[in-house]
Amino acid sequence: MIFQQNTCKICHLPEGTLEVVLDENNICNYCNFYDSQLKQFFERKKDPEALIKRLHLFKNHYTYDAIVGLSGGKDSTYVLYKLVREYNLNVLAVTYDNGFLTDLAKKNIKTTIDKLGCDHKFYVPNIKAMKSLYTTLTRLTAEPCIACMLIGLYFNFKLCLELQIPFFVNGRSPAQMLATLYEGSWDNFHLIIEQNLSPHSFKTSMTIANQYLNNTKTILNNIYSTEELNSIYEHLFPNEELINENFCTEYVSYFLFHDYDEIAIKKFLAEKLDWKKPEKDPLLSHFDCEIHDACEYLYQEKHGISMLTPEIAAMLRMKVLNSSQINDIYTDNTMTEENIHASVQSLCSFCDFSEGDVKNILMKFKSN
Numbered sequence: 001m002i003f004q005q006n007t008c009k010i011c012h013l014p015e016g017t018l019e020v021v022l023d024e025n026n027i028c029n030y031c032n033f034y035d036s037q038l039k040q041f042f043e044r045k046k047d048p049e050a051l052i053k054r055l056h057l058f059k060n061h062y063t064y065d066a067i068v069g070l071s072g073g074k075d076s077t078y079v080l081y082k083l084v085r086e087y088n089l090n091v092l093a094v095t096y097d098n099g100f101l102t103d104l105a106k107k108n109i110k111t112t113i114d115k116l117g118c119d120h121k122f123y124v125p126n127i128k129a130m131k132s133l134y135t136t137l138t139r140l141t142a143e144p145c146i147a148c149m150l151i152g153l154y155f156n157f158k159l160c161l162e163l164q165i166p167f168f169v170n171g172r173s174p175a176q177m178l179a180t181l182y183e184g185s186w187d188n189f190h191l192i193i194e195q196n197l198s199p200h201s202f203k204t205s206m207t208i209a210n211q212y213l214n215n216t217k218t219i220l221n222n223i224y225s226t227e228e229l230n231s232i233y234e235h236l237f238p239n240e241e242l243i244n245e246n247f248c249t250e251y252v253s254y255f256l257f258h259d260y261d262e263i264a265i266k267k268f269l270a271e272k273l274d275w276k277k278p279e280k281d282p283l284l285s286h287f288d289c290e291i292h293d294a295c296e297y298l299y300q301e302k303h304g305i306s307m308l309t310p311e312i313a314a315m316l317r318m319k320v321l322n323s324s325q326i327n328d329i330y331t332d333n334t335m336t337e338e339n340i341h342a343s344v345q346s347l348c349s350f351c352d353f354s355e356g357d358v359k360n361i362l363m364k365f366k367s368n
Contacts, residue, residue, distance in 0.1 A: 011313035012326070017303045018310065019182065029182045034317050038181065041193050041256065042174055042318055050197075051257035052087060057200055058166045065089040066167040066252075069096065069156050070112065070120070072105030073288040075171030077112050077275055078265045079254045083169060084116045085272075092165065093120040096155055098130060098148065099350055105288035108275050115273050123155070129235040132228045135351040140223060142302045142361050144347060145295050150216065150236065153251075157209070158238040160249035169252045173260050174318060177253060179310035188212060196256050205248035213237065282332030284308050291350075293335045293343035298358075302365045308333060 006015045008028035013020045021029045034042075059065050068080045070093040083089045093116075095101075095109055113120045134147045160168050180187040191208050198204070217237075220229060262283055269275035278287045286292045299307045312329060315321035344358060 008313070011316045012323070013309065013313045014305065017305060019185075030178075030313065031317055033182045033185075034178065037183075038178065038190060038193065041197060042178070046257055046259055048257050051252070051254070054196075054200055054252070055083070055087060055089060055167055055169070059089065062164050062166060063090075064092040064119070064163065064165045066169050067092045067094055067156060067160050067163075067165045068169050068171075069094050069152055070109055071095065071288045072101065072108035072112075073286065074262065074265050074269060074275075074277075075173060075255075077108060077269055077273065079169055079171040080112065080118070081116065081269070081272060082254070082258075084118050091118050092163070093118055094156055094159060095120065095122045096151055097122060097124050098134075098151060099125075100290040100346065102288055102290055104276060104278060108288075111275065112273055121159075125151075126231065126235045129231040131351065132224070133232055133236075134347075135353075136223055136228070138298075138347070138351060138353075139361055142298045142365055143295065144291060144298070145307075148289075153212075154216070154236045154238075157249060157251070158236065161238045161242040161247075164247060166247075166249060167252050168249050169254055171254055173262075173311075174255055174320075175311040175314040177256075178314035178317065186215070188215070192251050192253065193256060195250065196252055200250065202248050203245040205250045206243050206245050208251075209243050209248055210240075213240075213243075283329055284311055285333055291343050291347045293339045294347040295343075296335060297340050297344065298362065301362045306330060306333070 006022055006026065007013060008015075008020070008022060008031055009026045010031045011028060013028050013030060015022045015028070019029070023029075023032065055066060066083060066089055068076060068083060068091055070076050070080055072095075080091060080093055083091045093113060101109075109120075130147075130151075133150065134144055137147045138144045156168055159165075177189055177193065181190055188208070188211060191211070195201075195204050195208060217233075220232065224232065266275075266277060266281070270277075281287065289295075296307050299305075308329065312321065312326060316323070316326075344355065347353065348355060348358065
């Protein structure tokens with residue numbers, strides 16, 4: 001696929017990829033949607049006290065006050081620490097081992113749980129269901145991260161409903177929240193943003209949960225066979241009877257209420273939890289996933305841009321990054337051929353792909 005060279009004058013997203021459309025002023029649809037719908041939420045003064053009050057609404061009413069998905073990376077570890085030590089909440093930490101957690105991530109998870117003393121569940125997936133999810137989505141989209149996104153959202157949401165945990169608190173950075181949002185986007189995360197900043201309501205949580213589930217199931221129904229769907233649904237999705245206006249878990253974004261500073265977060269974790277990062281650890285990097293470099297390689301080959309680009313664009317949109325910093329971030333995150341090969345091999349091993357299969361997947365998109 002050949003992309004046009006025109007780019008948004010604000011965020012630098014290129015027209016012709018990721019549904020980017022420029023208006024007559026060379027401003028993209030992502031920036032226009034941010035300006036008209038989302039800017040008010042992200043450029044307001046943060047209000048940590050509002051989050052404290054929200055998460056204490058049902059303190060001690062249920063077995064756990066909240067759940068946090070713990071990957072061993074900086075953001076989830078930081079959020080868990082804050083909720084346990086500073087918010088004084090009874091939190092269940094959950095790690096979903098899809099087979100791609102790095103050794104360093106696992107060490108950080110163990111150290112964190114040992115020091116915080118909170119309950120922790122380490123789930124190993126239904127391998128058949130997960131292979132089906134990763135294999136088919138990679139063949140169809142060349143983006144294995146979509147499978148990770150579905151697992152991270154729905155598996156923990158399912159667990160919350162089954163255990164009656166009122167809040168599922170995530171550590172998505174503001175840039176990650178905004179990376180896929182534009183008018184008419186497949187991503188409905190703006191609904192969660194609006195919900196988090198409105199008075200709590202189980203009924204609203206129910207409405208948003210049903211919308212997400214129905215949209216996702218519609219997509220999966222067009223992809224998988226009935227047998228595959230049954231396995232995936234059983235593993236990932238909750239019993240719909242558990243979603244009702246009397247109780248429904250709310251997906252809460254910690255960094256809607258707190259300032260986000262990646263460097264400060266890493267320093268804090270090193271001091272408080274002896275959290276470790278790799279020797280090479282640039283901004284926006286992800287060391288906790290073995291197939292990250294494979295995903296980046298596939299994304300670049302498919303879209304002609306880095307997976308970092310939507311996040312960088314969001315940071316430019318929010319004015320927390322300036323254009324002079326962009327090249328350094330890309331350069332610092334440059335992958336070696338050795339790391340790409342090792343990461344692609346991990347993906348191929350899990351999905352039963354050959355390297356020829358990966359090339360064929362990419363050829364499909366290059367010929368469009």
